[in-house]
Amino acid sequence: MIELLLFVFLGCVLGVFTGLTPGIHSNTVSFLVLAFGFSGSIELAAMFVAMGVTQSFVDFIPNIIFGAPDSESFIGMLPGHRLLVKGEGMKAVGLATAGCLFGGIGAILLAGTFMNFVSGILFFLPKIIPAALALVLFSMVLSEKGTRKKAFSALVISLSALVGVAVLTLGQGGGNTGNSLMAPITGFFAISTLVYSICSGTSLKRQEVKKISLPGKKIMVGSLLGIAGASAVSILPGVGASEAAFIIRKAVGKIGTGTYLVLIGAISTANIIFSLFVLLAAGKTRTGIAAIVKVLAVPQPEMLWLFISVSLIAMAFAALATFALAKFFLEKIRFLPYGKVNVAVLLFLALVVLAFNGFYGLAVMGVSACIGLIAVTEKVKRSHCMAFLMVPTILIYLAM
Amino acid sequence: MLREYWLNRIALACGVIGAVLLFYYAWLAAPSTATIGQLDKGALDKKVIVQARVDSAFAKGQTLFFTLDDGNKIKAVKMSPSAMDKFFVQKNAFVVVTGKVQEYEGALELVAEKIEPAE
Structure with a gap:
């Protein structure tokens, strides 16, 4: 029992490390463990569950504060950055954290219902995904006002789709792994934001870090939408948290920045928890964490209590740690010249992409950044760059 | 708020x-500690710890098959065995196996989750 708690605590600490460090994912750590040939260890399985849940919270700190996205919740970078520039960075992190917390609680409360319906959902949902994604792509173009903006929107979508197909289906290490996504995600959403911030001389307003209050209604709506999105993401291969958040936003209509951040947070954490339930109910793995757990321990019905208990403990640790770390970084960042911070982050991200993906990744990042900058300078939504994930996903489902 | x-x-x-x-x-x-003789149909789906000698062992694909003997014999399997599992489970070695009792083709077998050398 004590040993199990220690492993859970270790998992939480590792989750903070993988969450704060761009380019390091829980999958990266798991490869090392598997390389040593570990198996038959409930304690290690619990550690990875704790690590995955904690990472889903802490990811938002580099995402929002430093503009360094990860491969799952990168879509939160744009609204989060908007709030950061207005001096509400702590509120942005708070909203995402609240989403993670309530999304996780909701997923746990729905464990029984979800596990009963997994088989039905597994049959039905893959049939409608290609049509749903195609519809969203068309609506993205139509949502822009004016012929010029519609034309540039179509251009950004087409170029992003080409990058996505090239990288995910033809490029090195193809497939939807964390590291192969890193270069285009970094280019589209991080480098383009950083370059624009540097060139336009964006500065941060003084950050309010003490005694934040968050809108309860936005948290409730965002969490409920997030839980619904996560239940689909945890079952469908090739559809990630950011894609799901994006689709829900398009389907529901106007969602404010705050609700959107809660939604992304809820999907991130609930997705991990639901994927563990999918492992128990159907034996299928849809997240790296579930895949590792399946290798480390033979799934048994009583493990439902293990997953729930470890998730709850990790959520508690992660929520408190995220608030503390966000306050720490936001208080430090106000003493630094924001322009120089942006330059430092840009160089760091380029180095990380170079380390994990080589010069090929750097080239992809550069091309993606240019496409992102087209969107910024022509004032079309940067979220159109999501086509880099959506078009390959449509192709994968049509090929199934 | x-x-x-x-x-x-x-x-x-x-x-x-x-x-x-x-x-x-x-x-x-x-898990509860038991001897092989104590394992019967009432122990199905229960997790037990058994200490015994390895009577025979072989690996096929991603599964390790072995027989445990403490005066009574029982067949055991380990899915996706690690290198350490294969090292511990060798003929005449004494091991402590934690696993679930299940039925296969009318006979009881132990689906091992954890294998350690006996002290």
């Missing part, structure tokens, strides 16, 4: 409930 104070309290409550449920899981999953 939801203040950070209440978010922290909700998070702490999650942690406390999680710790309680973890104790419950540990109690539920705790």
Whole structure:
């Protein structure tokens, strides 16, 4: 029992490390463990569950504060950055954290219902995904006002789709792994934001870090939408948290920045928890964490209590740690010249992409950044760059 | 409006409930020590710890098949065995196997989760 708690605590600490460090994912750590040939260890399985849940919270700190996205919740970078520039960075992190917390609680409360319906959902949902994604792509173009903006929107979508197909289906290490996504995600959403911030001389307003209050209604709506999105993401291969958040936003209509951040947070954490339930109910793995757990321990019905208990403990640790770390970084960042911070982050991200993906990744990042900058300078939504994930996903489902 | 104070309290409550449920899981999953002779149909789906000598062992694909003998014999399997598992499970070695008792083709077998050398 004590040993199990220690492993859970270790998992939480590792989750903070993988969450704060761009380019390091829980999958990266798991490869090392598997390389040593570990198996038959409930304690290690619990550690990875704790690590995955904690990472889903802490990811938002580099995402929002430093503009360094990860491969799952990168879509939160744009609204989060908007709030950061207005001096509400702590509120942005708070909203995402609240989403993670309530999304996780909701997923746990729905464990029984979800596990009963997994088989039905597994049959039905893959049939409608290609049509749903195609519809969203068309609506993205139509949502822009004016012929010029519609034309540039179509251009950004087409170029992003080409990058996505090239990288995910033809490029090195193809497939939807964390590291192969890193270069285009970094280019589209991080480098383009950083370059624009540097060139336009964006500065941060003084950050309010003490005694934040968050809108309860936005948290409730965002969490409920997030839980619904996560239940689909945890079952469908090739559809990630950011894609799901994006689709829900398009389907529901106007969602404010705050609700959107809660939604992304809820999907991130609930997705991990639901994927563990999918492992128990159907034996299928849809997240790296579930895949590792399946290798480390033979799934048994009583493990439902293990997953729930470890998730709850990790959520508690992660929520408190995220608030503390966000306050720490936001208080430090106000003493630094924001322009120089942006330059430092840009160089760091380029180095990380170079380390994990080589010069090929750097080239992809550069091309993606240019496409992102087209969107910024022509004032079309940067979220159109999501086509880099959506078009390959449509192709994968049509090929199934 | 939801203040950070209440978010922290909700998070702490999650942690406390999680710790309680973890104790419950540990109690539920705790294996009981048994000899092979004590394993019968009443022990099906129960988790047990058995200490015995390895009578025979071979690996096929991603599965390790072996027979345990402490005066009575039982067949055992280990899915996706690690290098250490294969090292411990060798003929005439004494091992401590933690696993679930299941039925296969009318006979009881032990599906091993953890294999350690006997002291």
